[in-house]
Amino acid sequence: MRRDPPGLGGSEPRRYRVMLRAPVPAAPTPPPPAGPHPQRDASRPSPCPSRTPRFPVPSTPVGAAGSARSSAAGPRRGRSPSCAAAAAASGMVRGSAAAAGPVHGAAGAAGAAAAAAAAAGRRDKGDRGGAERGAAAAPGPHSFTGEDCAELHVHGGPAVVSGVLRALGRLPGLRPAEPGEFTRRAFAHGKLDLTAAEGLRDLIGAETEAQRRQALRQMEGDLGRLYQRWSHALTQALAHLEAYIDFSEDDNVEEEVLTQVRDTVRALLQELRGHLRDGRRGELLREGVRAVIAGPPNVGKSSLLNLLCRRPAAIVSPTAGTTRDVLEVALDIGGYPLVLSDTAGLRQATDPVEREGVTRARDRLCQADLVLAVLDATSVSPTPVALGAALAALEPPPGTPCVLVLNKADLLGVHRGSPSTTGAQGQGPPATLLSCKTGEGLEALLELLTQQLAQLCGDPLLGSPSLTQSRHSRHLGACAAALECFGDLGDSGDLAVAAEQLRVARRELGRITGHVGAEDILDIIFRDFCVGK
Structure with a gap:
């Protein structure tokens, strides 16, 4: 079961999705449809083998929500019994499975009726605590998986969702879907190839x-x-x-x-x-650009991290060498993913703990895709030569793009030089003045970061698709x-x-x-999907 995040304003109801599949006895394999995607050989084992029915276990804790959805899918055998059970369980057909197709015998009808009562949350005929319910059916081969599918839409309270799970768990042949099983079945039925399945996984995690x-x-x-x-x-x-x-x-x-x-x-x-x-553009965009804040001690590196993430993520102190370990946060800068790391101040440390922090800082610096070099604006001249010498002292990796951040601009007064043109003239990396104390210069820094991220990741809608x-x-x-x-x-x-x-x-x-030799990589592709997708 998966929970959708609430709306930005916090007023939107949360939704829980419980994805279940109802396997039925194997039917003769239909002829493969026309198209470029291969069909699985009927003699080979199914990617989603049937299991003994068990109680459906949600993948995330159940909580209060505005609505909940349960999906069932299974091979087509006449009119799918999973659709019948789903419709009855939703209360849409008032406890009768006739509208959606036959359920196997009286036991199946009784199970469907029990599911209807659980989903509705009724104690008796006069209690309509589960009103406004519904079910949606998608007959194969036009569904997502290419099989007969049905979805239950019920109220999302914990008691209602638990009742639906208990009732569905009593239906014969019903079991929880494995992580990524719906998408894997869609691949097996030629509805999409492995690159499209990976794209769907990335879309869910975007x-x-x-x-x-x-x-x-x-x-x-x-x-x-x-x-x-x-x-x-x-x-x-x-x-x-x-x-x-x-x-x-x-x-x-x-x-x-x-x-x-x-x-x-x-x-x-x-x-x-x-x-x-x-240039690994697709991978950087998918995984996030790794940026490292580097610089001497007590120049405002941790203050810059707190300013960018808009919360006190790092401890800030006037004492030099406060940061000892690497602190990492994920940010959205101009629509691009940025994984920002705050590191210890780079100097010749005598304390063994601080020395270890400096070692970790240099290791993280070597792995960076982007370097934010923070310097004290009061102790360095804004000339290209001085800025280049200060940057070289930090020893950034060769070829790694850098952005110079001259912090403590509020201490410069009215007589301040502007280093922002150094990058434009080709005499060094782009630089900007910033005051982490007052926030002055933050917009200019964000604009510089967005430009750097756009150069590293590119526009995903332009040109040939990137490797991801x-x-x-x-x-x-x-x-x-x-x-x-x-x-x-x-x-x-x-x-x-x-x-x-x-x-x-x-x-x-x-x-x-996935058209040749896909079996050995199927588990790797689909294991990272959430349950029910």
């Missing part, structure tokens, strides 16, 4: 607008269609190459075929290399290596070996979308 846009684009199939186009090109090239191997001696295949195959592979390899050289998963990079790297081996064979190479390299490349692409 916390910023940019993450939502990227996940939605992947869920709608942009990334999968790109890989399908490459796979189709490889399939054609492999077919032409094998035809040349088999029939070239009979003069049935033109000599230009081999040249066309090499041109196709060369163009595909170039496009694939460009796709891999995206490390496994995509791994399989694409193996695909590129196979295509490079194909090119290294040259005109005088063994064509049978060259054909095998194309098969390897095509197989690696298929593993990304």
Whole structure:
């Protein structure tokens, strides 16, 4: 069971979702529908094996809510009994299963009636404490999973939800869905490929607008269609190459075929290399850009963290060396995800605890995607040379983008220099004045951070879809290596070996979308889904 977050104003009711599946005896496997997605072999075990009915256990604690929803899905066998039970349990058909299809015998009808009473919360016929209930049915193959599905909409109080769970647990053949089982069944029925399933998982976990846009684009199939186009090109090239191997001696295949195959592979390899050289934009947007606040002791690093997250997350003290460990918070900056770390002041420490804090700070600095270098505005000149020397003393990782934050601007008075043009003139990283005490300069800093995050993550709606998963990079790297081996064979190479390299490349692409060798990665893909999705 999953709880939706309340509205921004705090007045929206919380909703609880209880996702359940009702398996029925196996029916003859229908013919696979037309489309690019593969169908699971009927002789192979189901991705969601049936289990002994048990009491449905929610994945999150039950609490007060405005409404609750329970979903059931199962293979089509005439008219799905799960739909009948769902409709009866909701009270929509007033305790009768006839409107939704037959329930197995009197026991099934009794179970449905019991579920109806529990869902309604009735003590007797005159009690309408569960009024305004409803059920929605989605017959296969037009549902999310491709099977017959039904949803119960009931009041979301703890007692009502518990009563529904108890009643549904008594229905024969009903069991709780595994994490990600609904989406895995949709994959098994060809409703979506693995990249779309990963996009759905990312959409559920999206916390910023940019993450939502990227996940939605992947869920709608942009990334999968790109890989399908490459796979189709490889399939054609492999077919032409094998035809040349088999029939070239009979003069049935033109000599230009081999040249066309090499041109196709060369163009595909170039496009694939460009796709891999995206600067990890998709992964950074999905996982969050890791930014580290670094600087000497007592320059306001912890105050900057508290200012950005708008709460006293870090202890602030005028005593130098207060911060000893790494403190991490997740922020939404301009719609981009930022994982911000406050670290110990960088200096030659004598205290063993502070020395360990400095070591951890430097380790985190080496892992940073973005560095916020905080300096004391009263002790450094705003000239490019002075700022560059102060930044070099912090030893940031080479090539890592930096933003210079000159804190304590409120102590400068009216005679202050502006360092904000240093980055624009190409003489150093962008810099800005800030007062963590008064908040002056915060808007300018947020604008700088948004620009840096936009450069690191890009616009997820523009250009080719980005890589979002490390496994995509791994399989694409193996695909590129196979295509490079194909090119290294040259005109005088063994064509049978060259054909095998194309098969390897095509197989690696298929593993990304799930069309080839997906079984060994299915559990990894779906185990991170919440229960009932």
